[in-house]
Amino acid sequence: MKKLVIFDLDGTLLNTIRDLGTATNYALEVCGYPVHDLESYPYFVGNGVSRLLERVLPEDTRTPANVERLRIKFMDYYGKHNTDSTEPYAGIPELLETLQKLGVNVAVASNKYQSAVDKLIYHYFGGIRWSDVEGQRDEVPVKPDPSIVFSILSKVPTPKDDVLYVGDSGVDMETARRACVESVGVTWGFRPESELRKYGADHIIHRPVELLSLLESSKFFSQEPVNDI
Template sequence: MKKLVIFDLDGTLLNTIDDLGHATNYALEKMGYAPHPLNAYPAMVGNGVTKLLERALPAEVSTDPLQLQHTRSWFQQYYDLHSTDHSKPYDGITELLSTLAERNINMAVASNKYHDAVLQLVGHYFPTIPWVSVWGQKEGMPVKPDPSIVFGILNDCPTNKSDVLYVGDSGVDIKTARRACVESVGVTWGFRSKQELEEAYADHIVSEPHEILDYIG
């Protein structure tokens, strides 16, 4: 039986794409650049806010450190106030988390979103879930697919890797699990395709949250 389930946040637990898109468009407009349609953002997210902004900015300025710094400041100013305007848990997620808690399975969050925003979202949407560890991107820590975030969680909740299940919606998540040497479940309801999960060699792929229980043991 698995003893610890590590969840990605955006695209796995929460559908956050509209709020991410609105925050990015706000930052772009403040910088004098054209916004993108919201349906363009699923392909841009997954590697942290800085990478999202690099992808959203015009190519000629996307790698300029000063442009990125100013754009990120506008993004965070907006997102800190509006991160819960349109976001919501995917259908069946709250029930899944409650079932895992009833079975005394430890749960953690590993996100590339900046740490303060992760804490805010998890606290807002899942206040009764007894998380053993919640990690967002922290200063000086590499983003996923670097496995450092998983090792940080395992430091908070020591668990044999064979007893860990990592759940995410993107190739980044599956690569993170592989590099950390833990079993992975790719979910198809998020921001990326089933093909991406297959190409990243997900150990399992599910289309409904309750199916994750089949791999708990």
């Protein structure tokens, strides 16, 4: 049985897109820039706050100074409103509880800044015994750099063939590949299934409960590019 499951946060455990989009649009409006439809935000997020704010700016205004102006407004607003509309995806609380009962270690590896990750995990999943919860920190490169996975493994020593990495984007699949751990792409998140396939997901699942069938798998990196569940 797999011994450790590492989850991405946004788009995997929690649907955060409305709160992220609303906070970003607030920062854009206050700073005098045009806002975006909330439906466009799934393609802006995924690489940390700095890249999000850079992407939403008009192309000819994407300077470090302007990104920093947005960051100040975004951080203030999002810190106060990041649980307004955010909610766990259906089946996620039950999945986490089942993994805990089975004795499987669970961890989080997110490109969201650490204080927000800590707040959201405590707010929505406070009853889960997390082995490690890691967000974006200045000293750790953002995903798809695998450093965050290596950091988790240093705190939760686990053979790599006993690890599953679960996420909703190409960034997550690439992170798992670089860390040499088995990847599981989820289709209920922010990015389409085609992106998960493009970036070589080892497995694709459509409902959280389907992850349980992968726990017994002893095959590390299947011969097929993707195993549909």
